[in-house]
Amino acid sequence: MTINNRHDYFKRLGISGPQHRFFFGHYKDLWSVKSISRQLQQWICQYSSIYGLFMGTTLMYVVSDVGFLQEVYIKQFSSFHSLNIANILRIEDSESVHLLRASRARWRRQRHFLNPTFSSAKLKLMSTLVHGCIEVMLNKLSQMTNNEHTEIHIYELYKRLTMNVICRCAFGIDTDMQNDINNPYLQISAAVFKIDLNELQFVRLSNLIPILACPLHYILFSIATICNKLIELIPFLGNYIQEIPNLWLINRVQDVVNL
Template sequence: MFSTIALISIVVCLIVAYLWTINNRYDYFKRLGISGPPYHFFFGHYKTLWSTKSFSKQLQEWTRQYGSIYGLFLGTTPIYVVSDVDFLQEVYIKQFSSFHSRIIASVLRIERSGRTNLFRTIGARWRRQRHVLNPTFSSAKLKLMSPLVNGCIEAMLNKVSQITHSEHKEINIYELYKRMTMDVICK
């Protein structure tokens, strides 16, 4: 009898502690003074996001309603939604050394082998890959590439000009853009 009561008491205490922890997580943004749409207990904003026709339009609507920085919950995990370019530049570029990781959609979290890319990695591996790639896309390096890109664009425009002057037919611009993109990548 005593062991049954003790077991029930332990189970009840564990359930109460679990519910208190989840409720405490949902107060995360409130404690920081960050607004956001109302959530469903335990599911967070999953129900709303799954029931909407367009995920991006829902985020745009919330951005109009709650501002450029607001909070969402994927389940019980708090997620910042940021559309302020200056803030993102501060986090991703100026304070990159302090920014360790980011969340990745669970659909993409399948890859377990060593063959991962920047879009599918998390944690220290993502940080290391960003650290290696960041210098490649600095404004100085992109300015150096500008003449190469301009040359490829001029070549494509010359090709368009040749086709239109000689044949007067429709042009599949998609094919020309694919070729131009490959030219830029290969140079």
């Protein structure tokens, strides 16, 4: 498909959408806004519940129609093969690729094996652990609200509760992170979610020019590997070299799995 034919794709199907830019597609518009999700919502109001975007030269549907989503995620789930992730993270350089980076057949296989874990029967078995974590949060709330006019930042408490439940139910780690705000798992997880991949230049470059995704991937992860090896050999360098939060969390989870 030529570039001109590709850019006429949505027009030929009668699908509306915002005006794109040559080469960049709609990337420049999305990079210039504070919230991509809010921009997508604005376009939904302006166009329709199904419209088309160009991520560079890659076609993308934006869908908010509930019936259509049910068709894709449930009735036609076998055709849904992966999540939309940055090109630089799509490079599968080993067999140990986790669900968030897997694609196509590997993603579907991993998702298939994970589905029974989240069945209603399995979730009921975890209810005791979940209730225990909730009790800890309620006790924390009671300690913080001795004065009925006390204002609390409930979002922070919910984040700690969520991480506590995940650690207890998924990994069997009994932490005191609801009381210990310096818990490393809590801090690193918070750091992970503070990182906006769309703001990183090498991620933008790999999305805009997919052929660069592979070399950029190896450069990034090679640097991370070298840093980790240096810290292993010379531990005090850990005070000066900070491990990438995502990789730190993945490595700690792997340590738990290997127990």
